[in-house]
Amino acid sequence: MSRDLFNDVTSTTLRKTLDATVLRQKAIASNIANVETPGYKRAAVSFEGELKRVLDRSRGPQALDAVKSLQPIRQTDTQSPARPDGNNVNIDAEIADLNKTVLLNRAATTLLQIRGNMMKSAVEAKR
Amino acid sequence: MSSFSSFDISASGVFAQRTRMDAIANNIANAESTRTSEGGPYRRQTVTFRAVYENSLGNPAPGGVRVESVTTDPSDFRLVHDPSHPDADANGYVKMPNVNIVEEMVDMISATRAYEANITAMNATKSMINAALDMGKA
Numbered sequence: 001m002s003r004d005l006f007n008d009v010t011s012t013t014l015r016k017t018l019d020a021t022v023l024r025q026k027a028i029a030s031n032i033a034n035v036e037t038p039g040y041k042r043a044a045v046s047f048e049g050e051l052k053r054v055l056d057r058s059r060g061p062q063a064l065d066a067v068k069s070l071q072p073i074r075q076t077d078t079q080s081p082a083r084p085d086g087n088n089v090n091i092d093a094e095i096a097d098l099n100k101t102v103l104l105n106r107a108a109t110t111l112l113q114i115r116g117n118m119m120k121s122a123v124e125a126k127r
Numbered sequence: 128m129s130s131f132s133s134f135d136i137s138a139s140g141v142f143a144q145r146t147r148m149d150a151i152a153n154n155i156a157n158a159e160s161t162r163t164s165e166g167g168p169y170r171r172q173t174v175t176f177r178a179v180y181e182n183s184l185g186n187p188a189p190g191g192v193r194v195e196s197v198t199t200d201p202s203d204f205r206l207v208h209d210p211s212h213p214d215a216d217a218n219g220y221v222k223m224p225n226v227n228i229v230e231e232m233v234d235m236i237s238a239t240r241a242y243e244a245n246i247t248a249m250n251a252t253k254s255m256i257n258a259a260l261d262m263g264k265a
Binding site: 018021022025026027028029030031032033034036037038039040043059074089094095098099101102105106109110112113116 | 132133136137139140143144147176177178188189190191192237238240243244245247248249251252254255258259261262
């Protein structure tokens, strides 16, 4: 089989999730830094919706290829209501997002680590 | 793209809010200063921020905040009737700085909260990087 140890849907999904959380963390950091900048529009990163769509649609090898080509998308949010100075950052929402992002990142790293440990046990052929 | 750049973004926010805090402290300290080196009473200082974007592959990525300028507030001075003051005019009025202490206090609370929010973001980045580093441990 040509599949290597970490080239499966689960590991790839977890890695892509890590990429998304890092990108989102950067967007949130920027939103918080610009909370008092007039006219600033908040940055957002979308990923989970597209991931769900891909995983609902395909199974097996197709799912792997689809997840591999998935990229988190950075957007400028012009829809959220803005304050009179044109800035649309809501600091409470950003802090909530920040906590969500950190927890998602923790979950993904923990699962990746568990997966790595499983591989390790298999390689060492523990009885 | 490096995950460490989130630190730089939060650091730019912390620096911006501290600069604002410096201006507020200066305004409060000089709320009664009727003489300055430029002549006339002290004028209130305000800090302007600008969002920074870094261009990665033609797609502007958020890159933090920058202190654009520290400007003086051109609004009118307060007139206080105090004939005994050495800077009083012929009618006994003294021109006092255009600093409103209450306004400065509100700005100060806002700057403190924004400063703390940036520190919170920095701690979150740190915990994410630590999680990544812990993956290497058995």
